[in-house]
Amino acid sequence: MLATAASAQKYETKMQGCVGDGKIDLRWAPADYDTWQAGIKKGYVVERYTIMRSGEILSPDDIAKEHKVLGGAFLPASLEDWEPYSEDKYAAIAAECIYGEDENVGVLSPKAAYQIHQRKQQKFSFALYAADMSVDVAWLSGLSYTDKAISKDEKYLYKVYVNDTIAQDTAMVFLNAATPTPMHRIPKPEVKWGNKTADISVDLSILRGAYTSYFIERSADGGKSFVQLSDAPTINIAQTDTKNSTLFRRDTLPDNNTQIIYRVFGTDCFGRKSEPAIADEGHGAMPLTVMPYITHCEAVDNNRIEIEWAFPDSLNNSAEGFRVYRQSGPKSRLKKIFDGNDPKQRSFVDRMPGITNYYKVSVYNQERENLMPTVSYAALVDSFPPTAPVALEGSIDTTGIATIRWKANNESDLAGYRVYMANTKDDNEYSLLTTSMLTDTVFRHKVNLNTLTHEIFYQVRAIDKRDNHSAPSKILVLMRPDTIAPVAPVMKPIEEKHGRPSLQWVCSSSDDIARHYLLRKEPKAEQYDTIAVFTDVQNTYDDKTAANGQDYIYAIVAVDRSGNSSQLSSAYYHTDEVATEKVKIKSRIDSDGNHVSWSVDSKRGIAEYILFRAVNDDNLRIVARTTERTYLDADAKINNKYTYAIKIVYADGTESGVYK
16 A cells, blocks of 8 residues: 555545665655545646755755656646547456546435445455556556656655645655665465465555555466466555455365465555565365374384374375374373374374373364374383482471472472471381372471481482382481470579579470570569670689679579570578578478478568589479479389478569579
8 A cells, every 4th residue: 555644634644665776766646535526526736845865965055956847736637538448347447437427416315325435445455456556547547657867876856746726645755866765575375274265465564555466376386386376466455454465365276186286466556576485386285184093002112102094195285294192081181293204104103102001093184183082002011110219308497397399300290298207316116207109309297396306317219110119218306496494403592602692593405405504683583684694614703893892692503505595593682691591401202202391590571492403413303393392202112212302482573592
């Protein structure tokens, strides 16, 4: 189509130019019926402006001096001038549309007025169609001009408009006289072969407006000679239908055996003919009504599967080839493993089969694919287990959830995994954690954190579909998070040394202690202050920072490597009553246990007593809190050595040291 003018007004035209050898061809067209009629009666004016010369833009004054009106007003030729072209069918169409009698118009009904409008539009469309199909008709219609007075070192701007004073849209085109206008390359045609038919199609989306018509030719002798399918061209429907940009033509074939080549070329409004675009050679195809079936499917050397199928040789010309599909199970997804293009082929070797294999074969052409409805089965003998899983890693969070990961195995017949656990590395048997097959490579389970065993051990095995188990993986060792508070240290009664508190305590007996913190506060204070931190087994401290005459409450606390803190063990330091309590502890063993009793001589109010016990050489541990001064240790056993101690809890909430 021709270049559209900038904005529609009263009259609108379109224009296109073509630079040739020593000339510029111009072609224009009215955009609607009214403009067409005005052009027939008043003609068109074509102007030329020289914009550039020798690569330099001319000044406005020079452009005005170079301005030319080409050829006067362009009107349709007289009827006598049309007579030499009477054999040209397009000339006859255009002359009838231009000079044919208009209908007498009186008072019309809406229907009659619409019908007349439609006939006018048809005359307009046929006139432009005839001009597009023939260069001579375009010239006779007053719609073309050849400018031969050009110079190759110049660039021109051409304008065309109806020779009328009515405001109108002027069509323009800018051309370089030194650059011939190229022909656009036509995309390769696609051919769909049917039963004695061929559907030829070309995607013209990139050629919109490049050509006014297309011709399709056919060769039945390998491209030595071509015959045009018809005298009438195929119009570029993309010129009028922006939703459809495909050129299409169906050709009827004499048979399905002859090899055919199609080619397509276009012609533009200047009468130029493009280079042909050539399609792949092919032939008609009988409809595929038969499907292949497998006649042989067998494993060879336990590493490949040989497949053979049957299909009528008489239908080879109808097929493009065969495809082979495989699935690992009857309900698994089909996977195409072979896509052949030889219709004579009847066998295939699967060199990468799985352990279990189900096969189907199909025949196909451009129209359809026929897949056999049943499957053929072949299997390899599998006595080899999968490789042991590798790259185990994991962690246990503070809530006791263990997460274990490993690298996926790559065996094609892998069924899944099983996970095993042990509490010691040297366990002869690991406990199975996965009651069902695990298909993922991530496993989670709840771990018991209330145990003194810090480590937990895992192994994973891979299992294939033949129930072959791999060797166990390397052992993965994970550490349980420590959530158990350490054993509390025990503060002894506070003595006075050189007028200052002298402290002693029994360190925590837990084996993962990181440090002990010594704390101090005044009796009425709410919070303790840390006055010393010990990372070793130190168990004494002289508080040289204590104020003279000031009472204090001291406490000792143990913190393990996981940050867990023990209970506080505290003692009260009173400047006037240091070591004034007289505590005596006695125990008597009987058949029902140890009878422990104690006496306390104290000037302070007592709220309760905390009783400690050490078994043999173990550390002191709390066994009771009581307001009584007797206690039956029913758990005591003969042949054990028991040591008992008392801590006093005073009425004001403070505590004494530990008295043995």
